[in-house]
Amino acid sequence: MTRTPSTASPPVAAGAAGTAAEKHGTAGRRSRHRAPGGASWHDRPLRRVTPWLFLLAPLALLVTFTYVPVGNMIFYSFTDWDGVSPDRNFVGGDNYTELFTRPELFKVFAVSLYYLTASVVQITVALYFATVLSFDLRFRNLFKGILFFPYLINGVAIGFVFLYFFQDGGTLDSVLSWFGADGDHAWLGSPESANTSLAGVSVWRFTGLNFVLFLGAIQSIPGELYEAAQLDGASRWQQFRHIIAPGIRPVLSLSVILAISGSLSVFEIPYIMTGGATETSTFVIQTVKFAFQFNKTGLASACAVVLLALILLITWIQRRIVPDERVDLV
């Protein structure tokens, strides 16, 4: 019986007798309570189980769909399994050795720089619009809807739509030709322009999400602060600099973490639009190709484990550099 008082009392509103006493009681007092009271003997086991009963469904789901697959993946990464064969051999760390002795496999992370740059743009744009639209503005709800809309569309559909958009003589070219630009460019034709275009699509898609996160955070800042600031003659920029920016810091740092891990694991947009051709392959596309083109499920699992470790590491470093402080504006 090493239960601490805090875990002993679940946050259930069961009006059972002795709750208050238990909550603040020590272990010794509790055992004393239990001995004479027959009622608590019946209540106790059930009450102890209650939170776990509530947790059963989410835990089962979590274990089945998160931990078992991850466990499987880690297990596969130590085998030479091809994905279908009933036999697989345990090869120890061979997959990891191969991974780290082939530097060209990590070259694809250079592509992530395009997406990383794009996320800077994305966060800036989202922050700008979130700030502007948090003030009173005509049609602001309409604009909010427009900005958030791309995030609601399925990524696969976006890939297909933008394929037409970037087509030679497609939407983008015709729009540019209205402004007198040469309406004839293979946007996905060369590595630089293809990667920039793809990163652009990802900005288009994810700005809405960042925007909504920022908007929510900004609106949780008490309105009196702005009023006070305005009375003091603070400009919009000063309000942003001294009220909004510090006020939404946790959300901002969350966005940066999401942006970095997202840039490292870009997948669907380049996979659908180019299939990784013309040097637009990312680490995840490469992993998928190992697993499903060359039947190296073992090596692909090792790649996935390495990517997971990398993202955890970067997040940890980031948390060390920018610790999650409590925001206290007032």
Place this chain on the structure above:
Amino acid sequence: MGKKTLGVALLTTAMLTVAGCSGGGSPNADETAAAPVNPDGVSGDITVLTNRTDLIQDGTMKKYAAEFNKTYPEVKVGFEGLTDYEGEVKIRMNTEDYGDVLLIPGVIAKGDYPKFFAPLGDTSTMKSTYRFTDKTDVDGRTYGIATFGTANGFVYNKALWKQAGISEWPTTTRQFLDDLRAVERKTGATPYYTNFKDGWPLSGTWTNSVGSVSCDSQASDKLAEMDKPWEEGTDLHALDTLLHDIVHEKLSEKDPATTNWESSKTLLAKGEVGSMMLGSWAINQMRDAAEKAGENPDDIGFMPVPAQEGGRFCATLVSDYQQAVNVHSDHKSAARAWIDWFTEKSGYAAKEGAVSALKSEGMPDTLQEYVDNDVKIVERSEARTSEVNAIDNASEIGLAKPDYRQKLIDIARGAVDGTLDGYFDELDERWSQARRTVGS
């Protein structure tokens, strides 16, 4: 305690995971899926897995099943169409539930066939009736029967080529390029369409022509012993150089990154595109597209790879998917009855304009031009396919995958750095290295 519980849960999970991985019983692999002697004696519900979702949707498959039931009234046939056939079946094959009849996915190693499929008979006897038996032959037994076979070559628009003043098939790659140039100059059409974006028309179709240049049915098998398959004088060298030159001389579509297979059929039918490397199965689809576009379907022609051996063109004939019986099936003879009926009586191959798996059947109408021009049909040997695939996978080149030819095209049009020779050297290097690791 909270943390401890979580730890225990995780550990349990991990153990369950590891334990769960050692599944996979060994079914009775020796039980042959024999053809039933008496059609009335077989019964059961069978499920047929297919990649032809289009034929399920338009009811063609149902018609086949109804036709089949006239002979086998007690067998009920159900179909399951899978859009991403390879991907989905691969995952399902980790269980025992992958239909009664299925197409053998490319991912299954040949040596593993006995673990997944019931043998259909001894190869020595099957060989006399069916084409392509060596593709699924493991230790003297055959595990699959081809749905149909495909001859390879270039689908082209005859009217367009005539307009450019070309009536004879080119006999060398040089001449082929000259002809493409003439098509571009005189008609303004795009002489060749790579289908770069969709990828697959770059992979299988070109690699399937290995053997067309050298007129050697063993050309594909020989890759297993070659250290430099891209060396001057090899089939791969000739084919990939041709593709490189087409793109390098700007005889292909301007923006390969946004090509579209479905619309390319109409482009070819309308004479906006001159040619495409494809299998003969594509001829009928192109003719359909021509009809839909209000063009003459007879304008669609099919020519062999521009190379001759002893004054004669050659074209490889390769097997498409092969049908097999699930080793876990409870209705093996019903399943086998379906395969036999589908191969022999359904008329499927003829309808698709493809080469029947039956040796007794001649060339289909679509290949009439090949017959008329005395093109030598070379049936590709598959004896060492499994070794070639093993090396191919180990080298991560992907002879039947689009990536390496997409890069070839990128090099050819100057989108990425590199030269053709440098790229061939790199491929040779990777191939020979993989050969050493695979240990053949």
